[in-house]
Structure formats: structure tokens, C-alpha cells
Amino acid sequence: MPINVAVIGKRNQAARHIEFIKKQRDARLAAVYCPGKAEAAGLPLTDDFDDVLRADAVIVASPTPTHAHYLSRLKAYRGYILLEKPAVSFKEEEKIFLDWSDDLKSRTRVNFNLLFSKLTASMTEAIASGRLGRLAAFDVHASHGLAFKPGYPDSWRSRAETSLGVMENVGVHYTHLALALFGGIAQSRTDMMWLAKRQGPPDTGVFHLTMDNDLRVRIRLSYAAPYCSRWFLLGTDGFWEYDGKEARLCAPRETLDKKGRFGAPPIVKRVKLDYALAWMESLQMAQKEFFSVAASRGRFDREEFKLSLRAMDPVFQAKRDLQVSGGPRS
Numbered sequence: 001m002p003i004n005v006a007v008i009g010k011r012n013q014a015a016r017h018i019e020f021i022k023k024q025r026d027a028r029l030a031a032v033y034c035p036g037k038a039e040a041a042g043l044p045l046t047d048d049f050d051d052v053l054r055a056d057a058v059i060v061a062s063p064t065p066t067h068a069h070y071l072s073r074l075k076a077y078r079g080y081i082l083l084e085k086p087a088v089s090f091k092e093e094e095k096i097f098l099d100w101s102d103d104l105k106s107r108t109r110v111n112f113n114l115l116f117s118k119l120t121a122s123m124t125e126a127i128a129s130g131r132l133g134r135l136a137a138f139d140v141h142a143s144h145g146l147a148f149k150p151g152y153p154d155s156w157r158s159r160a161e162t163s164l165g166v167m168e169n170v171g172v173h174y175t176h177l178a179l180a181l182f183g184g185i186a187q188s189r190t191d192m193m194w195l196a197k198r199q200g201p202p203d204t205g206v207f208h209l210t211m212d213n214d215l216r217v218r219i220r221l222s223y224a225a226p227y228c229s230r231w232f233l234l235g236t237d238g239f240w241e242y243d244g245k246e247a248r249l250c251a252p253r254e255t256l257d258k259k260g261r262f263g264a265p266p267i268v269k270r271v272k273l274d275y276a277l278a279w280m281e282s283l284q285m286a287q288k289e290f291f292s293v294a295a296s297r298g299r300f301d302r303e304e305f306k307l308s309l310r311a312m313d314p315v316f317q318a319k320r321d322l323q324v325s326g327g328p329r330s
Contacts, residue, residue: 002024002025002026002027002028003026003027003028003056003057003291003294003295004028004030004054004055004056004057005021005027005028005029005030005055005056005057005058005059005291006030006031006032006033006051006052006054006055006057006058006059007021007029007031007032007033007058007059007061008033008052008058008059008060008061008062008070009032009033009034009060009061009062009063010032010034010043010045012061013061013084014032014059014061014062016280016283017059017061017283017287018032018043020283020284020287020288021287023284024287024288024291026291026292026295027057027291029043029044030044030051030054030055031044031045031046031051031052031054031055032044032045032046033046033047033049033051033052034046034047035047049073053074053077055079056079056080056294057079057080057081057082057290057291057294058074058077058079058080058081058082059081059082059084059287060074060081060082060083060084061084063156064084064086064088064089064156064162064163064168064169065089065156065159065162065163067083067084067086067087067088067089067093068088068089068090068093068096071083071087071088071096071097072096072099074104075096075099075100075104077104079107079294080107080108080290080293080294081104081107081108081109082108082109082111082286082287082290083108083109083110083111084110084111085110085111085112085172085173085176085308085311086110086168086172086311086312086315087110087308087309087312088312089162089163089168090316090319091312091316094309097309102302105302105305106299106300106302106305107294107299107300108300108305109290109293109300109304109305109308110305110308110309111283111286111287111290112172112173112176112177112180112286112308112311113279113282113283113285113286113287114173114174114176114177114279114282115176115177115180115282115286116282116283116285116286116289117278117279117281117282118271118273118278118281118282119231119242119247119273119275119278119282120177120181120282122240122242122247122271122273123181123231123233123240123242123247124181126233126240126249126269127181127233127240129249131235131237131238131249131251131252131268132233132234132235132236132237132238132239132240132249132251133235133236133237133238133253134235134236134237135182135213135215135233135234135235136215136216136234136235136236137215137216137217137218137232137233137234138178138182138215138216138217138218138231138232138233138234139217139218139219139220139230139231139232139233139234140174140217140218140219140220140221140230140231140232141220141228141229141230141231142170142174142219142220142221142222142228142229142230143166143204143220143221143222143223143224143225143226143227143228144222144223144225144226144227144228145223145224145225145226145227146166146203146223147165147166147195147196147198147203147222147223147224148196148224152198152223153198153199153200157169157201157223158198158199158200158201159200159201160199160200160201163201164201164202164315164318164319164322165200165201165202165203165223166201166202166203166204166205166221166222166223167190167192167201167202167205167207167221167315167318168201168312168315170221171205171207171219171221171314171315172311172312172315174207174219174221175207175209175219175311175312175313175314175315176307176308176311178209178211178217178219179307179310179311180307182211182213182215182217183211183212183213184211184212185209185210185211185212185310185313185314186210186211186212187209187210188207188208188209188210188313188314188317189207189208190205190206190207190208190314190317190318190321191205191206191208192204192205192318192322193205194224195222195224195225196223196224201322202322203222203223203224204221204222204223204224204225205220205221205222205318206218206219206220206221207219207221207314207318209314228244229242229244229275230242230243230244236253237251237252237253238250238251238252238253238265238268239251239265242273244274244275245272245273245274245275246270246271246272246273247270247271247273248267248269248270248271249267249268249269249270250264250265250266250267250268251265251266251268252265253265
């Protein structure tokens with residue numbers, strides 16, 4: 001029997017969740033919570049929060065600044081919660097979870113669907129193969145031109161008082177990925193700037209992370225550049241790279257020409273992966289896995305929940321740095 005699901009929110013990520021729910025066999029869309037109850041054809045809209053509380057599972061996919069409000073109202077909830085990343089906008093808001101029971105935390109997952117991506121699986125497989133040797137550096141370039149769109153200045157993503165813009169909305173995916181794959185973060189530093197010359201949070205920036213194992217991670221992000229998704233993982237024996245369309249594992253280090261000079265290592269394995277398609281598939285897989293746990297009345301790993309909160313620590317630090325400095329350089 002399918003579980004009844006309520007979604008908080010109806011646009012953007014919420015809309016994607018709603019479309020995927022319609023395709024699931026083990027889930028039924030019972031309610032879409034929308035204060036003000038604006039009309040939307042074919043959706044079970046409600047402005048009664050009791051309809052949310054009656055559902056077997058809730059997906060919180062409203063704008064991040066609203067999360068704290070809804071999480072406070074869900075503290076006595078008996079079902080399962082899929083909470084879109086990041087959990088909250090400010091460090092102080094994490095105090096909400098002090099009022100949550102351990103059991104509720106074990107029924108809650110913060111959705112970092114990048115972990116369910118075939119792209120992440122390809123990189124993880126490359127690490128496990130041993131062909132990379134000791135890992136030295138991981139670099140990410142992720143960008144698109146949202147800051148140049150006419151509606152951006154009026155969106156919640158561009159409100160400096162609540163959001164760090166691309167550094168928060170996109171960056172937290174990658175800080176979480178770094179934690180999940182490489183362990184704890186020993187040091188974090190951030191560069192931020194405006195390139196679109198608009199008010200609001202920085203539209204471009206870099207997270208510089210030093211991991212506990214001494215691996216260096218650089219996450220370069222922008223809402224003011226062409227669409228791009230590039231990953232590069234360097235090891236002592238080889239490297240793994242992704243250009244938005246294809247992932248390649250290249251090794252070994254000792255690749256020499258006839259004169260004994262180092263040359264580019266050959267491609268050991270290549271996988272065709274369109275980033276946009278892989279991302280959408282990962283969201284669907286994350287949702288499906290969540291419903292599977294909810295339907296079986298299972299529990300999520302409590303350490304996973306803690307890791308999801310720690311992913312925002314570099315963002316919180318960047319927000320503090322921004323307040324001290326008075327703003328990013330342009």
C-alpha cells in the first residue's frame with residue numbers, strides 16, 4: 001500500500017519532487033502545503049498544516065529561510081521527513097533540533113541527492129580502485145548565469161540578510177560531498193565577490209578546504225558565469241576528471257615516452273554522464289530510497305544527520321566573515 005506524502009512548497013525543487021511522486025508506485029501525493037492556497041491545476045493544495053501532519057511522510061522543499069519555521073512545527077511529527085538541503089539558514093536555527101527526539105532525527109534525512117548520483121559513484125569507484133594512489137586535491141567548478149536573470153534580485157536566493165547565494169545554495173552540495181568522501185574539515189577559508197554588479201549576497205566565490213587527512217579541496221562557484229560543471233580529483237598515481245559530459249580515470253603516473261619523459265597517462269575508464277540528466281536521476285533515486293525506508297518503518301543513520309548539519313559550517317563561517325569585512329570585493 002503506498003504511503004501518503006505531503007510536500008511543503010510547490011515551485012522549483014518542490015515541483016520536481018511532486019512530479020517524481022506522481023511516478024512512484026509506493027507513494028501517493030496527499031497534500032501540497034501552500035500558505036495562501038494559490039490555485040494550481042491537478043495539485044491537492046492546502047493551507048491547513050494539519051493535512052501535513054496527517055501524512056506518513058513530509059518533504060520540506062520550500063525556500064531555505066522558511067525551513068526553521070516548519071521544522072519547529074514538525075517537532076512532534078510521527079512520520080518521516082525529507083528535508084531539502086541545507087537544513088537551516090543560520091547556525092542559531094540548529095537549536096531547533098534540541099527540541100527534537102532522537103527518534104525523530106532518525107526518521108529525518110537531509111536531502112543531498114548528489115550522493116545518489118552516477119557521477120559520485122564513478123568518482124568513488126575510481127578511489128576504491130587504488131589507481132589514484134594517495135589523494136592530493138579535489139577541485140570543482142560549478143556555475144550558471146542566474147545572477148543575470150531579471151527575476152534574480154527579487155528572489156529569496158538574492159536576499160543578503162538570509163542567504164549566501166550560490167555559496168550556500170550550490171556550495172553546500174559540495175561541502176557535504178567532501179565530508180562524505182574525504183572525512184572532516186580541518187580548516188575553511190572563503191573568497192567571495194560580485195561579478196554581476198548587483199546588490200545581495202556574493203554571486204561568485206571559492207571555498208578553500210583543508211581536510212583532516214590533509215587533502216585540499218577547492219570549490220569554485222558562480223551565479224554569474226556560463227553553465228559549467230567540472231570536477232578533478234588528483235592522486236599520486238593517477239587522476240579522475242569530469243567535464244560535464246564524460247568522466248575519465250587516467251593512470252598510471254609512470255607513463256613515459258621513448259626518451260623517458262613523463263607523458264599524460266592513458267584513459268583507463270570513461271563513462272558518458274550528462275550532468276543535468278545525472279542530477280535529475282540522483283534526485284529521483286534519493287526520493288525513492290527515502291520512501292523505501294519510510295514504507296518499511298526503518299531508520300536513518302544518526303551520524304548521517306549530524307554530517308548533514310556539519311556541511312553548512314563553511315557557509316556559516318563565510319557569513320560571519322562577510323559581516324566582519326563589510327562585503328565581498330567586486
